[in-house]
Each structure stands twice: as structure tokens, then as C-alpha cells.
Amino acid sequence: WGRAYVDGSNKTVAGWAAGDEWLAEIVGQFHKVGIPVVYEDTPALFPDAYPMTDCALYYGWYAGSVTGPFARPDFHLVPGAIAVHIYSFSASTLRDSNTNWVASLVSKGAAASLGNVYEPYLQLTSRLDTFNDRLLHGFTFAESAYMATPALSWMSVMVGDPLYRPYASRLQIDMQGQSAKNASDWQMYREFAVKNRTCYTKPDDIVRVVLEESDAWLKLNKPKRALDLVRATLRNSPDMSAAPLLKNLEGKATSQASVTPTPTKP
Template sequence: MTITHPFRVLLCLLLLPLLQSASAALPAAIEPEQIAIVYQMESKESQALAVNYARARGIPSGNLVALNLPESTTISRSDFESRIRNPLINHFDREIWWHRTTDSKGVKVPVRNKIRVLLLMKGVPYRIKREARPGGEDGKPSKPPVGREDEASVDSELVYLGLSNYEVEGPLNNPYYQKDSGISDASLIPLLFTCRIDGPSYEVCQRIIDDSLEIEKTGLWGTCYLDEALKGKNYEIGDEWMRAIARQNRKEGIPTVIERTRDTFPTNYPMTDAALYYGWYAANANGPLLNPNFRFKKGAVAIHLHSFSATTIEDPKKKWVGPILNKGAAATVGNVWEPYLTGTHNFDILHDRLLKGYSLVEAAHMSIPVHSWQSVVIGDPLYRPFLSQNQSPVMAEDDKDYRAFRLGIQKWSAEPETLAVKLRTAAARMNSGRLYESLGLRFLQENKIDEAKAFFNSAARTYPGEPDKLRQTLHLISIHRGAGDKQAALELVTDGLNRFQNIPESKSLLALKNILDPPAPPAAKSKAQ
């Protein structure tokens, strides 16, 4: 649904100078002819997804590759070589998709490559298991040194499809890491940029395709939810990624909710309009994903960092990748085996490149320091969720508040008092709880607590829905927890449990109550019992 009321006309006029200044800086698009699609020939669903995606994106039918593959999602190294890697090399040779030469060390390297993106469809295995090593004196297989393991992601291994004779033990450095340029860069020819469309069901995979195409027309608008882990010095880098995202969102005008404790978002947290989610560190999906009513915003990019987040992509309840996709997200990344923190996607880089208009596959590969390792990227590789943020005046009705907020930030961010007055006036005129809440979140980031509280209270009075009203209470509880005022936080929890007891999201308050005021442990049984 598009906006037809006068606000749309006004917003379009205000945006016009921004559209003109932003369009020239956008990265070049990946051409459809540069993509090859690999599918499982014995699976009708895998083939249908390949055909549907090719048709949707204008990819030549000759770029589809059918492989006879095991049904298992996890395969041996020998099966990977004989059933996936070697058949693909033969196909590239036969179709003259590349030209490879042998360097001075005897390694074959592509010097020309027509195909730059390799898209794997549901049905293609995604895990290569560890090879057994010679046993020690006890006869048990020995473990490889840390960082020299040979288990890997199929997708990550295929990045170096064109190279021969490279070591499979441990990761290889990614020359595209931290780049800020498209994949047409000539220095990147030896690499294939891998991605997959996968998930708990065929329907989920088809939705990913459809949603990505739809959201590109208007851009991805909504709220970003960040979850810091605060697990100590050895994990500080992950929390710094979250803080960097928060800083960038503040500059870009993306409302951002930050969970600043060691806990994850509590059970059934009312995560409305979740267009972006970056969190860590729990083994299995929790928080809002346990709420039967919860769905990510259409086109959402949602990622939870865990060492084994993508070990069961096909399961809608286990780990993270499957549940995230099952709850409506269009794009995510994950790990199929232990990557160690320094071998995972850097969320801040991934987020930055998406905001700049790069595609999912480019942003994901720019943010991973190593390949031939454990990562997978899931979603439409060509998906550019922020392509239309400054380009298209066409907007969905549900996005108008977010557009108004971003426009206000771009115009008045250097004048905080003017910004508050202008957007407060707009919130009142539009009767917008979203605008009030967005202002509260911004002032909270600036540590202007009184102003933040006032805007959250205004949002609570304005929002029509109970879950959104509850979230304002949760913001206030978070403020009191941050100030060390446990008693004030508990009073709000108790009041909220009375007010919101009839909605599933009230479990978030119960979870907080158990954190702030844990129940007494059960009495120990006597020996006589």
C-alpha cells in the first residue's frame, strides 16, 4: 500500500535534494549474467527455487547448474570434492566461464571469470565434517590444533573454487575483507562470492525471494534492535560492533533499541517493526522469537552471533538461522562449525555496507576476514535493502513515520533543540507513537534521560496497541536498571504485570522480575525423605 495523503507530497518535495545528491554515489549493480545457480537435481523444490529465482532476477537459464548430491546437509570432505567441487570445476571449464593459469608455485588461479556469484539453493549440503586424524597412543583420533581444523562450510570453501592445491586446514585470508568497492574489482577475480537461499521449508525460501524484490522498491524501514553480550574482555570486539552500529544508526536516523545488560532480550519481548536485528550470545533462539505472534518486518536483516548458529538451517526451532528465517527475516549469516570470534562476520562492516547500497552478498563478504572456514550467507545475493532509502519517493503507508524521522535527522541533527521541537510537533500532528518513541531512543543514546522518559511516556499514551505500550515500560525499566535503581525497576515490572497480563508479551516482564528478584531456591529435601 502506498501513501496518497498530503504528507506524501510534502515528504517527496523535501526528499528531492537528497535523492539527487545520493544517487551518484551508489555502488554498481551485479549483472544477472555474473550469477550461477547450483541446485540439487533430485529435488523438485530445489530446482523450482532455482528456476523461480533466475526468472525473477533475469538470470540466463544456461547459468543453472544441476548436481547429483547427497540428501544430508553434512558431507565428508571426499564427497565435497567428488560431488560438488570437481563437478563445478568441470562445468566452469566446459562452459568457458573462466580462464585459469598456473602460477610459479604450481597453483591454478583464475585470471578471467565470467561468474562472480555462486548461489546455492536449498538441497545443496552446507557442512563439511572433520576428517579423522591418526590416533594417539590410546587409539582415539587426535584433535587438530586450534585454528587448523579442516571441517568447513561448503559455501565458504567454494569461494576458492578456482584455486588448486590450497591447504584445507584452517582458514584463508579474505582479500575482500574491509573493502568498500563492488565485486567487479579486477583484483578479486580469483574469488567466487557465495550465498544460499535456504531455510526450514520451500515456502520460507520462496518468501525470501519475493520479499527481497518487494522491499527493494521502497527500501527497508523500521527499527533496529541491538543486543550487547558484555561477556568480558575477550569478547569486547563483538560489543564494539554493536556500539558502532548504534552510532551509525544515530547518524542515519534509524531508531535503535539497545539491550545493554548481560542478558538477551527477554522472552516474548515486543520487538515491533524489527527491520534490523544484531545480537549475541546464546545457543538457541530466545526472546521475541519465542513469541507466537512475532514476525520480523518484511525484508528484515536479522543476525545472532553464535559459533553454531547455522548448524541446523532446516530446523525452525533450533539454533538461530532457521528460527530467524522462519519468523520472516529475508537475510542472515551464520556459522556451521566453531569459527572463533575473529573468524566471524564483523557486524559493523556488514551493516555499513548495506547502508551504502551494496548487495547482501557483497556486504557479507566484505565483513568476513577469512574464507575456507565456517560462514554461510543466506538470502537473495542481489538484495539491496537500502538501495531506495534516498532514491525512491514511493513509500509504504507503514513506513511514513520512519521516513519522517530520518528526514528530520538529516535536516536538524546539528540542532538538537530544533530537532526535538520539529519532530515532537510532527508526532502530535500525525498522532505517531513511533515518532515519540524514536525521539526517546535518540535522547537515550545521548544520555538525556529526562527527555527520553518524557518521549517514552508520550509514546505509551499515543500507541493504540498494548505490546507497543508495554515496550515503553520496558525502556523505562532499562533506564532504572542502568542507573542501579533496582527498586524503581521492580515497581515498574509489578505495575506492568498487572496492566499487560492478558498479552503474550507480558512474559518479558516476568522474565525481568526473575532476573531482578529471583525466586528463592526450593528447600533441600531431608535425608528422611
């Protein structure tokens, strides 16, 4: 169907950290069910030229105006996409696709989105980790949004078909496939990334799947494989738009490699 993109802000100030915690939890949820995900967890948002292709799921924060790939005239989400950006006034109007987030995401092809008509305060904002978890478990858009909303008749608004159910059977299919192969949660994800990296020819597409595969190697506790892959890509294209994301991943892999014990021969 497509890929997931999650854009954190690395906010650690008291009262703000919860938003990044929700997004980090969403990344873990995608990993468990084998959905390819690109996670941007630096204070910067996805850059304008980032190759956000085949975007079926997007969660991010925190910008007042539409930015990054979403601001490009040629950008479109895949049919049926779900896209949400946390912002206090993200749904203050639905009539102007150039204002705030919800209207713009819908104009770019989102089938469903969540937003706020006025300042909700983060504690009363819809919990995106709960929302995504319920979707993955087969609940409808309305059910998932309702369970994720901590306060009714407040500032939250849901835009989309209330009966939309994008994951009616996906979890069951994926779990059966993994059980049949007796594979780890990450095996199918890694195989997908490897397959796509070898069949894509456009540099932007290659970079995107390199990010996915490298992240998978880190989760498999094989940082050396991730480090080799990231550094090779940076050597070939040091000035690419996704270079900051690759360098951030390089730092994570380096840090993990420094604490990963080297197996000893028996």
C-alpha cells in the same frame, strides 16, 4: 520500512568485548541515517513479551537457542528483514527452524541472515558493524557479507539473495532531506519518534517509541527530557515487560544529567 533492534550482552571479558563493540557501532550507524533503533545493552536478552513490532533489522548475541520474541509463534519480521544473531553454531542446520538461529530467523520472515556452521572463534566471525555499514552504503547482501568476513572457506555461511540491496537509495534520500532542513543528524529521528508516540494507542507500541525518543534525547545531550519521559512511563506501567530496558535507560539519563553543566544566563 521498519525499525532496528540491537541486543548486546555487555561482555567485558578479554576476547569477548569485540562483539559488543560491533553492536554499539551499529547503533551509531543507525542513528546517523535516522533509522529508529532500540538498543538493549544489558546482559539479559530482549524478554519474551517485549513488543518487537515492525522489526526490519535485528543484530544480537549471545544465546545458543532462539529466545525472546523470536520464540513466540505469533512473531514475524517485516518483509525484507535482515536478522543476525552471533552464536558459534547458529547455522549448523537450516532444516530445523527450532534449532539455533539462522533457520528460525528465516522461518520468521528474514530475507537474509549470517551464521556459522561450527565454532568460528569471535575473531573470525563476520564483522557485523562492517556488514551493516556496507548495506547502508548501498552494497548488495553478497558484497556486504564478503567485506565483513575476515576468513574465507572457514565457518561462515550467508543465507539470502546475493543481489538483495535494501539500501540502494536510502542514504542519498535521507542526506538530502537533512540538508534541506539544515537539521542535525538527530532531528529527523526525533521527529519520527515524537510523531509515533502521539499516534500509537497500544501500550506496547507507546513503550517502544518512548525508548526510541528517550535515547534520542540523550544523544542530543538533553538527559532531563529523557529522564522525565522514562519516569512518567514507568509510573504509568511499572510492571510492563520492557521495564528493565526503561530502568536501564533511566540510569543512563541520571548519570548523564549529573555531569551535564547547567547553562548560565548571560
